[in-house]
Ligand code: NAD
């Protein structure tokens with residue numbers, strides 16, 4: 035039996051937390067032979083901590099063989115202490131009529147504090163996945179506070195967008211989602227994101243040939259994927275939770291599966307014309323446990339380049355808005 039890894043989850047009493055924790059404890063994230071200790075972090079509010087106790091009771095009641103311990107805390111130093119992975123979910127969700135960037139000022143503060151503490155107390159191989167919105171910019175803020183952990187340790191989730199895009203393409207073509215490959219998200223987790231359909235294939239053939247409808251691909255397809263979060267809020271009265279949790283499982287599982295090719299928001303370092311300092315969704319290939327390299331040299335047409343320019347501008351603008359929180 036492997037020794038257990040420590041997985042810190044913030045916002046563990048929230049909606050996403052509720053859908054996420056049983057998946058981690060069951061082995062869906064780190065594999066069926068990897069025991070885990072869950073370090074669940076919440077805010078110091080009696081009602082919330084009580085709810086967190088209830089979540090832990092339910093985890094106990096599942097009798098997951100891989101779950102070797104549960105820590106409940108409102109102290110970030112305990113929550114992130116020696117954590118191998120820190121999953122930063124805890125933050126305000128947006129409501130109807132809001133954009134994710136409207137959350138920046140409130141949520142940004144959470145990530146300044148957490149980036150610093152993870153850097154101080156996380157495990158030597160600590161890795162971070164940010165879900166709380168606006169995820170790309172929050173991730174950049176957290177990474178900017180680190181002195182020990184290098185920027186590549188900090189990733190943000192655009193996997194939900196990749197999964198959404200994959201399903202929309204499969205439905206349009208009348209195939210299974212597994213027939214759709216290499217659909218990557220470039221840029222921000224926001225309506226400006228670009229699902230790069232020109233690189234994707236369906237049953238081994240280019241999507242543009244199989245679907246053969248540029249107007250749909252450039253218009254309704256991009257729009258549906260970009261605005262899916264708002265559509266769910268309008269329908270459910272609350273932001274996506276089950277699909278967000280499931281996508282975080284995919285994000286971390288693929289970052290720990292050598293050879294996996296998938297979309298992750300990482301420090302762009304200027305690739306594909308992005309501002310070098312922003313965290314942009316990019317296609318990556320996993321090269322080790324949590325290690326990856328960005329796929330370079332992929333061919334993008336003029337439409338793709340114009341979409342990337344727009345999403346890059348939004349990321350740069352968000353960076354300017356939080357300049358006082360960086361470093
Ligand atoms: P929620 O309100 O149900 O739960 C959030 C939880 O975080 C609450 O229990 C709250 O007490 C806790 N929290 C707040 N500040 C914290 C802190 N400093 N430390 C620890 N815990 C803290 O919200 P939710 O639906 O679970 O969504 C969480 C976040 O995820 C939101 O910002 C939402 O917009 C975002 N989200 C992102 C994606 C994505 O694809 N990146 C998808 C869905 C939701």
Ligand code: LMR
Nearest residue numbers: 128167262263264273274
């Ligand atoms: C989503 O994409 O569903 C989440 O980011 C929640 C939101 O605010 O849209």
